[in-house]
Amino acid sequence: MISLKNISLRRGTKLVLDGISTTIHPGEHVGLIGRNGAGKSSLFALLAGRLHEDGGEFFIPAQWRMAEVAQHLPDTDESATAFVLAGDTRLQALQQRLAEAEKTGDGMHIAQLHADLQDAGAHDATARAQALILGLGFKPKELEQPVNSFSGGWQMRLQLARALMCPSDLLLLDEPTNHLDLDALVWLEAWLKRYSGTLVIISHDREFLDATTSVTLHIDQGRLTRYGGNYSKFEELHAQQLVLQQASFERQQEKIAHLQSFIDRFKAKATKAKQAQSRVKQIERMEKVAPVLASADFTFAFQEPANLPNPMLAISDAAFGYTSEAGTSTTILQGVSRTVLAGQRIGILGANGQGKSTLVKTIARELQPLAGKLTEGKGLRIGYFAQQELDVLRPDEHPLQHMVRLARDLGADAPAASREQDLRNWLGSFNFSGDMVTQSVGSMSGGEKARLVLAMIVWQRPNLLLLDEPTNHLDLPTREALAMALNDFDGTVLLVSHDRHLLRAVADDFWLVGRGQVGTFDGNLDDYQRYLLDESRRLREAAKAADAAAQPAPAATAPTIDPREARRLAAQARQALAEKTKPLKKELEKIDTRMAQLGAEKAALEEKLATPLPPADIAEAGKRLKAVGDELDASEERWLELSEAIEQLTQAAEA
Structure with missing residues (x-):
């Protein structure tokens, strides 16, 4: 297990972690949360061995293998698979x-190493x-492309796949979803749920x-608090803790005021001096309860648009794509006919590479439609947050210079207060106060840059917001x-995001971008x-079919089989497969039923523990919750084993 006892950690002169203590048990999945700058990355660096504690005791098992995502972009010509x-x-x-043993001809050593390679999974490495690469959104044809041929975001996906490939007892992931689309994020969630370390x-x-997590560590003002449960459970428990802490603080302040009143009244009287002094010592010995400091959460509001054309935008039989420098056009979406109305909130969904950003860029006037017509409502004013928007900021300039230039570029269209x-x-209303107004953008964090872009967009009073992955660098309070x-915004919103909470909170309608089309998606995010998953399966089957078609035709000398005999053999094969899989499927059904029962019992126990209970009931419920959780984990593991066994038998029968 990992043990931290009274750990203090400084970065320069700043005390980042102040006497924190916690334990992380083997196999726990932990979410590390806190505001930007709270010390999360510093604690990561301590766990990874890049930093050393300034005080306290830190222990991690020496034999543990650790994996984390390298933050630098790789510079290599080797293929994605090899990397x-x-x-x-x-x-x-x-x-x-x-290789070294083969050079020396040491037969015994060579035989042992072959056995070790088999144990290490060399046969299917x-x-x-490649399963990791494809799961993170790459196409089959890209498996052998050189790493340097990919953009920075895709190279970071390869770094993530490389970290997942590493056998590990401890896996450290710092913002692993920043460069992922929703399809890759869903795949990563499933992979991490199965991770046993x-x-x-x-x-x-x-x-x-x-x-993905069942434990939450919260860093706030240099202190660390451990909570059992995922983020939603943390929010619930943290809110309860704050209420109790504030009530305890107020009661203690009343007691201190009462004692102080006695001291002030009688400290000068000889007959009461001893009692007054006793109360002074009582106050000094009292372990002070800190007040709940009302943290200044960042809030902002979009200004009311000057007008709301309706419809905002009409797209008629359009084709979207891009034109190369050589003048060659590549069509990604075609036959697009959509109408955007005033006040609509549309979430744009679609698997990676299907054309979501192309659609948004064309509406934002950054790309021209290849065919068809886009009709804008009179007075349409677009506010566009692009994925690469942070790169457009000028690193050598400060926020005020960006705002002054924006006002100058808009000219007569600029808001009156410029x-x-x-x-x-x-x-200042976007938390750029004091010296930050004249601090160079290049020295700012990703979250601060994103906040500056938001400030610039909101200032322009848009009536149509196009947001393409706006949350990549935002912390939870800013999200x-x-x-x-966005919910208070009077205009129209078109949102592309892998943040499902934001999509659920904002979007009322969904568009689905896929297979070269843009249509309405009738369903919620769970349906999506x-x-x-179905689309991923379809693409894998299509790739398999393409590979099969590319294989040379078999020799014409193969013996022919009578159709009736072929049907009889196929029926025999199906019967044999059914007999093999029947007991597995029966056990799978039992486990499904049991997992549903355990899930319901776990939810009931967690709800019970969230209410005030006698100590004996708390202990009993906690003990049962642990037993239910262990049985549920074991059931899920067996469910996966059975599913994999059935799939392997089916594939073998089809081969």
Whole structure:
């Protein structure tokens, strides 16, 4: 297990962690949360061995293997598959030793190393590496492309796949969802749920944390508090704790005031001096309860649009794509006919690479439609937050310069309040106060840059918001502020996001971008996740069929089989498969039923523990909750084993 006892950690002169203590048990999946700058990354660096504690005791088992995502972009011409495969450090070391043994001709050593390679999974290592790559959104044709041919975001996906490939007892993931689309995020969730080692995740995606973690560590003002449960459970328990803490603080302040009143009245009287002094010592010995400081959560609001054209936008039989420098056009979406009305809130869904950003860029006027017509409502004013918007900011300039230039570029269309002091005040409402107004953008965090982009968009008073992954660099409080502001916005919103909480909070309608079309998606996000799994299966089958078609035709000398005989053999094969899988499927059904019962019991116990109970009842419910959780974990593991066994038997029968 990992043990931290009274750990203090400084970064420069700043005390980041102040006497924190906690324990992380083997196999726990932990969410590490806190505001930007709270010390999450510093604690990660301590766990990874890149930093050392300034005080206290830190213990991690020496034999534990650790994996984390490298934050630098790789610079290599090796293929994506080879790059990810190299993440299996044990396999690479054994292969290196085998090469050396073969040079010396040591037969016994060579035989042993072959056995070790078999144990290390060498026989299916390439398949496992490629499954990780495909799961994170790459196409089959990209498996052998050089790493340097991919953009920075896709290279970071390869770094993530490489970390997942590494055999590990401890896996550290710092914002793993930032470069993922929703389809890749759903796949990663499923993979992490099956991970058997100890997992520590920093993330600002609440639904991702809910799905992958069962323990929450909260860092606030240099202190760390452990909560049993995922992020939603943390929110509930933390709110209760704050209420109790504030009540305890108020009671203690009343007691201190009462004691102090006695001291002030009688400290000068000889007959009461001893009692007054006793009360002074009583106050000094009292362990002070800290007040609940009302943290200044970031909030903002969109200004009321000057007008609301209706419809905002009409798209008629349009084709969207891009044109290369050579003048060649590539169509991604065609036959698009949609109408955007005033006040609509539309979530744009679609698997990776299907054309969501192309659609948004065309509406934002950054790309021209290849065919058809886009008709804008009179007075349409677009506010566009692009995925690469942060890269458009000028790193050598400060926020005020960005605002002054924006006001100058808009000219007559700029809002009336565009004097420098007005712009300073505006930046202040987005938490850019004091020296931050003149701090270079290049020295700011990703969250601060995203906040500046939001400030620039909101200032323009748009009536149509196009948001393409706006939350990538925002912490949880800022994401909540964005959701609240969007819900109060009078205009129209088109939102592309892998943050399911934001989509649920904001979107009333969904468009689905896929297979070259844009249509209405009738369903919720849970339905969409099932659609993604089906679409992923369809693409795998299509790739398999394409590979089969590319194989050379078999020789014409194969003997012919009578059709009746072929049907008889096929029926025999189906019967044999049914007999083999029947007991497995029967056990699977029993486990499904039991898991449903356990899930209901677990929910009831958690709800029970959230209410005031006698100590004996708390102990009994806690003990039963632990037993239910253990049985549920074992059932899920067996369910996966049975499902895999059935799939393997089915594939073998079809081969």
